[in-house]
Amino acid sequence: MTAALIWVLLTVVAEFALLSLNLFGDAATKQGQFIDDAFILLMALAIPVFTFVVTMIGYVVIKFRADGDELEDAAPVRTHKKWVGSWLIWTTLLTIVVIIYPGYVGVQELRETHEEEADLTVNVTGRRWQWSYEYEGRAVSLFAKDDMLILPNDSLIRFYVTSEDQDVIHSFWIPAFRMKIDAVPGLTTKFDVNTTKIGNFNDDVNFRVQCAELCGRDHSLMFTRVKVVEPAEFEQWIADQAA
Ligand SMILES: [Cu+2]
Structure with a gap:
């Protein structure tokens, strides 16, 4: 009881x-x-x-602990x-x-979104110890560690993820999106997300890409800040990059 x-x-x-x-x-x-x-x-x-x-x-x-020095058998156990x-x-x-x-x-x-056309496709490549991103059809590539991965809100974003040939396995993880997938040399993996929230790394550390597969010396530094902005702001940023 x-x-x-x-x-x-x-x-x-x-x-x-x-x-x-x-x-x-x-x-x-x-x-x-x-x-x-x-x-x-x-x-x-x-x-x-x-x-x-x-x-x-x-x-x-507690109930059946040893009581004193008695060393007699306990009661038989029955199923x-x-x-x-x-x-x-x-x-x-x-x-x-x-x-x-x-x-x-x-x-x-x-x-459920896999048959739909994505609003934005991002090709992601992992290498020791950096991520690079290419926005499909947008002529924007990000490479340096200081770059920020900028993404539009309210959009279906498709990530194609791989790792450089002769490199090792990494794992592409964005905690705020709750999505993670391996980046494997010679193989392309993918995942879809529908973004629903404005946010950026400075306010919420979950807005970041983080390698989630131990890959060597600078594994822990293999991350990119993520910023999710209004779609109009995103298009403006793309236009600014091309200019
Ligand atoms: Cu890694």
């Missing part, structure tokens, strides 16, 4: 903390919102299971078939549910 109360209490506190703390800040893309929703749901489902295990461990450690059976059924059902949603459904959500 005490254990059950502790379990309920821990569950309520942890669920409340999960829903009230904004752990990672708001996602800056539609796809990022899908991912955050999935993460919150999985955490919410996992919390009661986790608190149950922790409570039971704590409870039996409680109903408990074991219901635990198996509930956890199996939970697993099937999360495979379908957010698992399968979430993957479909992330793929």
Whole structure:
């Protein structure tokens, strides 16, 4: 009975903390919102299971601790078939549910833009230890570490990502977008995002490209500041670059 109360209490506190703390800040893309929703749901489902295990461990450690110097055998352990059976059924059902949603459904959500024409296509190349970017059809390339990757808000942006030949594997990650994909020599990977939020690195460090695959000495420095601006401002910036 005490254990059950502790379990309920821990569950309520942890669920409340999960829903009230904004752990990672708001996602800056539609796809990022899908991912955050999935993460919150999985955490919410996992919390009661986790608190149950922790409570039971704590409870039996205290309740059945060694008492004095007696060294006699403990009571025999018997299987409680109903408990074991219901635990198996509930956890199996939970697993099937999360495979379908957010698992399968979430993957479909992330793929739903793949047939659409992108508003902006950016070709990304990784090399030790720098990223370079080419805006397709816009005659703008960014290379230096001090450059900022400027992107339009309210747009479908498609990133094609690769790594230079003879280089190593990197990983192209923008935390605010919640998207990350490997940059592999000789292979082009891609992901789509619909930007939904103005922002820049100076206000929110999640607006940055960060290499997420340990690639050598300057791996940690392999990042680019990101700035998401209104589409008109973006077009103006492009025009300024060409001038
Ligand atoms: Cu790297």
